[in-house]
Amino acid sequence: MARTAAVLIIGNEILSGKVQEANVAFLAKSLFDLGIALKRVVVCPDEESTIIEDLRALSAAHDHVFTSGGVGPTHDDVTVPAVARAFGRTLRRDGPLAQRIADHFGTRTTEGHLRMADLPEGGVLLASERMPWPVIRLENVFVLPGVPEIFRAKFELVKAELGAAAPFVSRAIYTRCDEGEIAALLEAVERAHPGVMVGSYPRFRDPEYTVKITFDGADARRVAAALDACLDALPSELVVRAEREV
Amino acid sequence: MARTAAVLIIGNEILSGKVQEANVAFLAKSLFDLGIALKRVVVCPDEESTIIEDLRALSAAHDHVFTSGGVGPTHDDVTVPAVARAFGRTLRRDGPLAQRIADHFGTRTTEGHLRMADLPEGGVLLASERMPWPVIRLENVFVLPGVPEIFRAKFELVKAELGAAAPFVSRAIYTRCDEGEIAALLEAVERAHPGVMVGSYPRFRDPEYTVKITFDGADARRVAAALDACLDALPSELVVRAEREV
Numbered sequence: 001m002a003r004t005a006a007v008l009i010i011g012n013e014i015l016s017g018k019v020q021e022a023n024v025a026f027l028a029k030s031l032f033d034l035g036i037a038l039k040r041v042v043v044c045p046d047e048e049s050t051i052i053e054d055l056r057a058l059s060a061a062h063d064h065v066f067t068s069g070g071v072g073p074t075h076d077d078v079t080v081p082a083v084a085r086a087f088g089r090t091l092r093r094d095g096p097l098a099q100r101i102a103d104h105f106g107t108r109t110t111e112g113h114l115r116m117a118d119l120p121e122g123g124v125l126l127a128s129e130r131m132p133w134p135v136i137r138l139e140n141v142f143v144l145p146g147v148p149e150i151f152r153a154k155f156e157l158v159k160a161e162l163g164a165a166a167p168f169v170s171r172a173i174y175t176r177c178d179e180g181e182i183a184a185l186l187e188a189v190e191r192a193h194p195g196v197m198v199g200s201y202p203r204f205r206d207p208e209y210t211v212k213i214t215f216d217g218a219d220a221r222r223v224a225a226a227l228d229a230c231l232d233a234l235p236s237e238l239v240v241r242a243e244r245e246v
Numbered sequence: 247m248a249r250t251a252a253v254l255i256i257g258n259e260i261l262s263g264k265v266q267e268a269n270v271a272f273l274a275k276s277l278f279d280l281g282i283a284l285k286r287v288v289v290c291p292d293e294e295s296t297i298i299e300d301l302r303a304l305s306a307a308h309d310h311v312f313t314s315g316g317v318g319p320t321h322d323d324v325t326v327p328a329v330a331r332a333f334g335r336t337l338r339r340d341g342p343l344a345q346r347i348a349d350h351f352g353t354r355t356t357e358g359h360l361r362m363a364d365l366p367e368g369g370v371l372l373a374s375e376r377m378p379w380p381v382i383r384l385e386n387v388f389v390l391p392g393v394p395e396i397f398r399a400k401f402e403l404v405k406a407e408l409g410a411a412a413p414f415v416s417r418a419i420y421t422r423c424d425e426g427e428i429a430a431l432l433e434a435v436e437r438a439h440p441g442v443m444v445g446s447y448p449r450f451r452d453p454e455y456t457v458k459i460t461f462d463g464a465d466a467r468r469v470a471a472a473l474d475a476c477l478d479a480l481p482s483e484l485v486v487r488a489e490r491e492v
Contacts, residue, residue, distance in 0.1 A: 017272075042288050042289075105424075180351065186308070
């Protein structure tokens, strides 16, 4: 069975519509390519008690959990204390990290800055020469920042820690079918090919196609077989193109 | 107290990274403007049992719940049966809706199409002359499609049903501050202005500003007072601009 994952997005700015969430799509694609099944995304407010409750539930039900947001120096940055409390750990100021922060900000260093060196007891710091500001891992939770550029850069550290599995495979057929007309076919193909998920996505006002049929799974041969079975059954004049390459 | 809301996004395609989710930002902004507080977003797979469990939890904890996705004619469209089962209702084929579907698809009508007329017992259909394909409401759950253009068009029907409240107000100060240096100030301003949420959002590599400070609340005068208090305390040379208009 593939490993599972969940992500907790901590962000008042997303819930109030100020900011378009931008890390889920990247994370989802990255995990798919690592063969890890993203099963759940939760967006919650910057409230410590809510984050604690969500983290406990997500951590218990998934192999890996990622948080995004709430890791800066201001009062609305409550993710790290929440991660600590979710696992019953205390926060302790990390000496070397506090020193690095003080070196960076010099005489402008404030208590707000130094709070970023308060780490959950038992937490592991992931860093590299290229990315010296660490990612915190506590149990199965990786703590990432909300700013998309930094989320992406720091995910490289997480990737190394996650290790490689066989990537999932996704293939597609683009058609000019109507979804209702192919519903029975798709269900039959999915049933005949265990381990392959068949999806159907209508598109409106697209000059090229009306429905994209997707075939996802861990086994490339099974995915290809499901796609071929579907392709054989579809009227060829309704098929625009198929992405068959394995 | 403002009404609360949650949204359940049903979408394997989002969890596998194929599609960037596009309805949350629109919904969040729309609810903010209606004075309804979006408190939670969940993205779950196209699995009936998961949807049922999520719907029950979200419906019990919020005034309004919106679903997005899983309402078409294919085997992976399980939202409507899940909504029915979440509230212990049976599905019944709606005669007039089935007739409208049959009229629309003519001789190409399939059982897949007609399944879209299977409605939860006790569900209310929202429709208008401009938008004759209805939105289903059952208890406090509104069932919306995942396709963004249709989600938006159908949300107009929901809006009429939700009724108007006083919109939330959001103001901002754009600064060249460093977040750590203003952390104590922001916390003090939030504490001194109950009912106003103060947020701080760093921006990297933006030529204009480094931190956006936001002030959100239901009471425009309080929001303006919090913004003014912050503006008075900030060194004027670090303030790029303030959106003070009420």
